[in-house]
Amino acid sequence: MAKTQLNVRVDEATAETARERASQRGMSVNRYIEELVRRDEGESGRAFVQAAADFMKEYEAVFAEEFGGRDTNPR
Template sequence: MAKTQLNVRVEEATAETARERASQRGISVNRYIEELVQQDEGENGRAFVQAAADFMRRYEAVFDEEFGTPAQPAEGTR
């Protein structure tokens, strides 16, 4: 995947913390930031799926009433 440069401005204390954490892990600051963004992206995805599942549990009866109960799978296809 192609890389692109991203310039950001942060407080000096934040920059120093990023440098320290990256150094502790033995990786570059660039890699550290990239991993943080990827982790955040994964957490957002999990949060979305959880919220959707909660919504479906909460409103399952409403959907069943409006659209009917889903058909049961045929024998042998479970």
């Protein structure tokens, strides 16, 4: 995958924390930041799926009443 440069400004304490955490994990700061962003992206996707599942569970009776046992995906 092609890489692109991204410049960000953070306070010195945040920069030092990033350096320390990356070092503890045996990786570069660049790699550490990449992994944080990827993890955050994955968590957003999981949060969306969980919210959708919660919505369907909460309104299951409404959907059942409205659509009954009809097959909404005929073959």
